[in-house]
Amino acid sequence: MHFAVSLNIAATGQDVLDFGQISAFVRQAEAAGVDMVIISDVAEGPSTSPFEATTLLAALATVTYRIGLVASASTLAHQPYNLARRFASLDIISHGRVGWNATLRQNPREAANFSRPEGFSDGDFRRRAEEYIGIVQGLWRSWDGDALLFDKAGGRFHDPDRMHMLDHKGEFFAVRGPLNVARSPQDTPVLVMSGLNETDRDFASRGADVILIAEQSADAANAATADLRRRALAAGRKPEGVMVLLTVAIESEPPIDGLRSLLGSSGCDGFNLVLPADVPALQNFTDRALPELRRDGLAGRGQQGATLRARLGLGTGGAK
Amino acid sequence: MTARRMKLGLFLWATGHHIAAWRHPDAHVTAGIDIEHYIQLARTAEAAKFDMVFCEDAAGLREANVNIASQTSRSIGFEPISLLSALAVQTERIGLVSTASTSYNEPYGLARTFASLDNLSGGRAGWNLVTSASPIEAANFGATGLRPHADRYARACEFATVITGLWHRKPAGHDGESFSVRDPLDVPPSPQGAPVMVQAGASDDGKDLAARTADVVFSAAQTFEEARAFYDDLKGRLAAYGRQPDDVKIMPGVAPIVAATKAEAQAKYDALQELIPDDVGVALLSSYLSISDLGRYPIDGPLPELPESEGMKSRQALVIEQARRDGLSIRELARYFAGARGHWRIVGTAEEIADELQERFEGGAADGFNVMPSWFPGELDAFATLVVPELQRRGLFRRDYEGRTLRDHLGLKRPI
Numbered sequence: 001m002h003f004a005v006s007l008n009i010a011a012t013g014q015d016v017l018d019f020g021q022i023s024a025f026v027r028q029a030e031a032a033g034v035d036m037v038i039i040s041d042v043a044e045g046p047s048t049s050p051f052e053a054t055t056l057l058a059a060l061a062t063v064t065y066r067i068g069l070v071a072s073a074s075t076l077a078h079q080p081y082n083l084a085r086r087f088a089s090l091d092i093i094s095h096g097r098v099g100w101n102a103t104l105r106q107n108p109r110e111a112a113n114f115s116r117p118e119g120f121s122d123g124d125f126r127r128r129a130e131e132y133i134g135i136v137q138g139l140w141r142s143w144d145g146d147a148l149l150f151d152k153a154g155g156r157f158h159d160p161d162r163m164h165m166l167d168h169k170g171e172f173f174a175v176r177g178p179l180n181v182a183r184s185p186q187d188t189p190v191l192v193m194s195g196l197n198e199t200d201r202d203f204a205s206r207g208a209d210v211i212l213i214a215e216q217s218a219d220a221a222n223a224a225t226a227d228l229r230r231r232a233l234a235a236g237r238k239p240e241g242v243m244v245l246l247t248v249a250i251e252s253e254p255p256i257d258g259l260r261s262l263l264g265s266s267g268c269d270g271f272n273l274v275l276p277a278d279v280p281a282l283q284n285f286t287d288r289a290l291p292e293l294r295r296d297g298l299a300g301r302g303q304q305g306a307t308l309r310a311r312l313g314l315g316t317g318g319a320k
Numbered sequence: 321m322t323a324r325r326m327k328l329g330l331f332l333w334a335t336g337h338h339i340a341a342w343r344h345p346d347a348h349v350t351a352g353i354d355i356e357h358y359i360q361l362a363r364t365a366e367a368a369k370f371d372m373v374f375c376e377d378a379a380g381l382r383e384a385n386v387n388i389a390s391q392t393s394r395s396i397g398f399e400p401i402s403l404l405s406a407l408a409v410q411t412e413r414i415g416l417v418s419t420a421s422t423s424y425n426e427p428y429g430l431a432r433t434f435a436s437l438d439n440l441s442g443g444r445a446g447w448n449l450v451t452s453a454s455p456i457e458a459a460n461f462g463a464t465g466l467r468p469h470a471d472r473y474a475r476a477c478e479f480a481t482v483i484t485g486l487w488h489r490k491p492a493g494h495d496g497e498s499f500s501v502r503d504p505l506d507v508p509p510s511p512q513g514a515p516v517m518v519q520a521g522a523s524d525d526g527k528d529l530a531a532r533t534a535d536v537v538f539s540a541a542q543t544f545e546e547a548r549a550f551y552d553d554l555k556g557r558l559a560a561y562g563r564q565p566d567d568v569k570i571m572p573g574v575a576p577i578v579a580a581t582k583a584e585a586q587a588k589y590d591a592l593q594e595l596i597p598d599d600v601g602v603a604l605l606s607s608y609l610s611i612s613d614l615g616r617y618p619i620d621g622p623l624p625e626l627p628e629s630e631g632m633k634s635r636q637a638l639v640i641e642q643a644r645r646d647g648l649s650i651r652e653l654a655r656y657f658a659g660a661r662g663h664w665r666i667v668g669t670a671e672e673i674a675d676e677l678q679e680r681f682e683g684g685a686a687d688g689f690n691v692m693p694s695w696f697p698g699e700l701d702a703f704a705t706l707v708v709p710e711l712q713r714r715g716l717f718r719r720d721y722e723g724r725t726l727r728d729h730l731g732l733k734r735p736i
Contacts, residue, residue, distance in 0.1 A: 010506070019409065019440060046506035052436035058405035059440050062355070077429045081379055081460040082399075089402040093355045112502035113428040117495075143396070150350060152343045155597050160390040176459035180381055182353045182396045 001263070002270030002312060003299045004070075004245055005029055005285075006038040009056070010047030011277045017049070021279055022056065023063050028286040033299045035311055036068030038101055038192065038272065044109060049277075054086050061094035068308035070099035070192055075132045076110045081175055084139035087189045088181035096185030096307035099210070102133050105195035128172045130203050133191070135175050137207065138166045140188040140317065142178030186307035188317030194247070205231035205242060209314050212272050214247040221246050221266035241315050249274040256292050263298070271298070326681045326716050327569050327688025327730055328708075329417070329538075330365040330373045332358065335393045336695030337575055339604060339658040340595035342393035347695040352397040359410045361696060368704035369718050371729040372415030372446065373407070374518075374538075374690060375400035379424055380457040388603045401433055408441035415726030417446035417518055417536075422475055424452060424461045427482040428501050434515045435487065435507035443512035443725035446536070447483075449519050449529075451476045473525040474498075480517075480533045487514035488735050512725035513734045522550070530568070531557035535732050538690050539572045540663050542638075547572050547664075547685035569687040569730055574677070575660035577667045577694055578702045585667045592694060593655050601654030608635050608657055619651045635662065663692060670706035677707075678716060 007025075009017060017025075026037050037060075041053040053071040060069055069090075073083055083100075091098040104126070111119035120128060147162035166177030193204045194212035204211050205228045213228075215221040229239035246268040248259065263271060275285055293299040305311050334351040335342035342349050351357045362373050377400050383389040400418040408416055416437065420430055430447070438445035451472035452458065475498045482494050486505040494501045519530040520538040530537050537554055541547035550572075555565045577592075579585035598619055606614040609626060617624050623643040626636070643653050659665060666673050680686045693699035711717035722728050 016508075023409075046503060048506070048508070050436065050439035050508050050510075052432045052507065055401065055405040055433055055436040055440060058402045059409040062359075062406045062410055077426070079424050079461055082424065085379070085399040086402055089399040092353050092398065093402060093406050109503070112500075114426045115498070115500045117500050117502070148350075148353070148396070150342075152345070152347075152349060155343060155391050155595075157342060157393045158390045158395065160386040163386065163390075163395070174459075174462040176380075176456075178381070180378070180396055181399060 001298060002035045002243060002245060003033070003293070004036045004038055004270070004272040005034055006040070006247070006272055006274045007277050008040045008043065008274075009049040009051060009053070009277050010041040010043040012043055012045050012048050015278060017277055017279065017282075019051070019056075019059065021282070022051075023060060025282045025286060026060055026064055026067060028290070030064050030067035032286070032290040032294050034067060034290075035270070036070050036099065036308060038070040038072065040072035040101065040103075042072065042074065042107055042110065054090065057090055057098065058093055061090065061097065066097070066306075066311075068097050068099060068190070068311060069094055070101050070190065072101040072103055074103060074107060074110055075129050076107065076114050076116060080132050080135040080173060081139065081179075084136040084179055085181050087136070088140060088179060088184060091184040091186065091189045092182065096309070099190030099192050099308060100136070101192040101194055101212075102129070103195040104129055104193060104197075104200050104204075126199065131170045131172050133207060135166065135168050135170075135173055137188060137191065137317070138168060139175070139177055139179040140184060142166065143183040145183050145187070148182060184317075186309040190308050190312070190314065201228060202231055202235075204228070206235040206237070208242060209309070209317070210243040210245060210312070212245050212247045213268070218262050218265040221262075221268055225267040238315070243269045243312055243314060245270050245272040247272040247274060251276070256289070256296060256298070259293075259298065260296060323715055325718055326677070326686070326711070327371045327571060328717065329571055329688070329690040330361070330370050330700065331573065331690050331692045332361060332373050332375050333692075334397050334696070336699065337660060337663075337692040338592050338694040339392060339600060339661075340592055340597075341695035343595040344592060344695045344698070346698050348697060349393070351696060352393060355398075355403070355406055357696070358398070358403060358407060361700060362407045362411050362414060364697065364700055364704055366411050366414040368708045369721060370414060370691075371688070372417050372444075372726060373404075374417045374448065375403060375419060376448075377419035377421070377450075378454060378457055379421065379452065380454065380460045382456075383603065384456055385603060388600055391597050391600050401437065404445070405437055405440055408437060408444070413444070413721045413724065415444045415446055415516070415729060416441055417448055417516065417726075419448040419450055421450050421452045421457075422479040423472060424457070427479050427486065427499055428505075431483045431486040431505050432507050435505060435510065438510035438512065438515045439507065443510040443727070445510070446516035446518050446726055448538070449476065449480060449517065449533075450521075469523070470525065473529065477529055480529065484514070484517070484533060512727040516726050516730065516732065527554055527557060530554060531563070532561045534568055535727075536569045536571060536730065539570060541572050541685075542662070542664055544680060544683065544685055547680055548683065551685050566731070567733070569732075571688045571690045572680070572686050573663040573692050574689045575663050575665045575692040575694060576673050576703060576707065577665070577699065578670055578673055578706050580669065582668050582672065585669065589659070589667045593659060596655055596658050598651060598654070601658045602650065604658050605639070605650070605654040608639050608662065610636055614650065617650060620649045623648075623650055623653060638662075659694075660692065670710040673707050674710040674714060674716070677711065678714065681716065
């Protein structure tokens with residue numbers, strides 16, 4: 001049973017969280033056995049947070065030890081080469097605990113601030129996002145795991161045959177590579193996909209490590225999970241190589257009994273609880289809900305591996 | 321009034337600035353994948369009261385020839401903004417400055433990212449604005465060739481205008497040649513108001529942009545005369561933008577090798593020079609000379625006659641002049657330039673190095689220095705324990721931080 005918590009620090013209309021409060025919350029979640037925390041920072045209106053998600057993640061990586069750390073970053077706000085570098089670096093800084101939540105929804109506010117005032121058509125946005133994500137995953141494989149030799153006497157820092165160009169030329173991007181960041185300690189950072197609609201399911205089941213779904217009922221979640229596993233199998237993956245988490249937004253206290261029964265009948269691998277980004281809600285969650293979730297076995301059952309992949313029981317980096 | 325004090329930056333670069341640094345027996349060879357190494361370096365610099373640590377950046381490999389690249393440590397490393405964000409919560413006072421290119425970023429995104437770093441660090445962030453001039457980088461961003469210099473600077477100027485507008489809470493809305501931005505920045509200002517702006521361009525376009533927007537300028541100068549000329553030139557451009565000479569701190573790079581005696585320092589330098597593989601040295605020299613086939617000439621022979629470069633004209637002239645003046649072979653010339661990438665190199669005792677720094681600082685050629693240790697951690701430790709105390713004894717460098725933010729350390733005004 002896997003368990004993630006999502007925190008959108010950009011949610012507006014309340015007191016902002018400072019670094020001490022966010023890190024205290026993440027450390028408590030870590031102590032309670034939460035597998036990963038997913039941080040995003042995009043809202044429809046202006047954010048009130050002092051932080052951007054990937055920089056915050058780098059800082060959190062130095063004050064935590066086991067919990068997975070996932071940041072949302074949009075395909076509108078960064079070039080794929082830059083984003084691949086950012087997450088590869090975060091993964092090394094965290095010793096292999098990082099993931100990228102690639103949301104497949106276009107945010108109009110980002111388009112307006114990133115020199116794309118008209119945005120993309122839905123079809124263009126989807127094809128662009130798919131191409132983008134493929135480039136990032138390809139760049140993450142630029143260096144073989146044993147490429148670095150560190151051979152001082154022989155003067156060989158790396159093995160040139162174990163470094164790979166990407167030479168991607170597509171509809172929206174051309175990227176030669178290789179990445180100038182070493183191979184991830186966990187093979188590749190974990191790729192989380194969210195915001196899927198029906199047409200994204202094939203793509204997500206081919207490439208994602210973790211898929212966040214947000215179905216409204218146990219039946220719907222069951223059907224969506226079965227559908228994603230079927231598609232993963234058809235794409236030549238082991239169905240259990242894709243982790244499906246049901247996203248549940250909670251207002252104050254998670255209804256434990258409801259969660260337990262929902263999970264039992266949803267066919268999912270676990271939950272992603274979306275928490276309000278304010279101090280009382282976080283305190284309530286860590287002080288009251290987490291111990292209960294843990295006692296009921298809903299939290300804290302992750303594998304005790306050092307990396308996020310190991311913790312989630314995932315194989316090496318996603319689909320090829 | 322307190323005496324004018326020099327500013328010191330620590331230029332971080334994985335294993336060190338010498339091209340063969342990683343082969344030094346005591347160099348931390350896994351530096352490019354070891355965050356603990358960087359935390360330690362930043363803490364050493366903070367204990368020595370450096371103003372800032374500084375990271376350069378390039379979005380691609382440094383060297384196109386894979387066999388040459390594999391004999392250096394420079395093809396992998398941390399993306400600097402992630403690195404500095406991690407250092408922000410592992411240090412308390414030292415400034416954190418990163419390079420980021422205006423060529424392959426968007427101003428709204430970079431404004432948010434640096435504002436976040438500034439908040440994470442309690443007001444210690446700085447941004448070194450560069451335009452990207454490398455075809456290796458261009459190929460990672462869909463470009464088939466480099467954009468002309470003037471176009472890169474036009475984009476950079478627009479970028480600087482937009483990002484400073486966002487940081488300084490100017491009215492929202494920008495619709496320009498390269499960028500459009502609708503909203504005000506959605507990250508609140510840090511204790512220093514806005515990240516410090518750093519630049520290093522030496523062209524006329526670069527110097528004008530720096531005079532208009534920079535708080536700190538990094539420069540490269542071998543001789544006192546060059547350093548003084550650059551200093552006067554840049555400070556002279558400030559008035560046109562309504563700025564005072566002290567509003568911009570000019571910090572040339574310096575690559576010191578220090579030891580208890582001159583002979584010992586020279587021996588340290590010679591040992592490092594011996595570690596440069598000939599083909600690596602010749603490849604670097606070729607890049608300074610903007611030619612591709614230097615390797616076909618006898619390595620112990622003289623530099624051949626070369627056609628004038630269309631690339632880095634001033635660097636080519638400097639190398640050729642050095643070769644002719646000192647009668648250097650290709651091998652000797654390659655080693656000379658591989659050691660410090662054309663930056664000012666001083667080999668000597670702490671007193672001798674302090675003398676040289678003092679001369680430039682007091683002689684109107686520098687407000688401080690960007691220190692480039694040859695290898696890490698050893699040459700940083702040597703500088704921190706030998707040279708810094710000597711500078712402090714002479715009253716040239718602080719014994720403790722004056723404030724909390726990078727602007728405090730540098731004596732810069734808080735932006736309105």
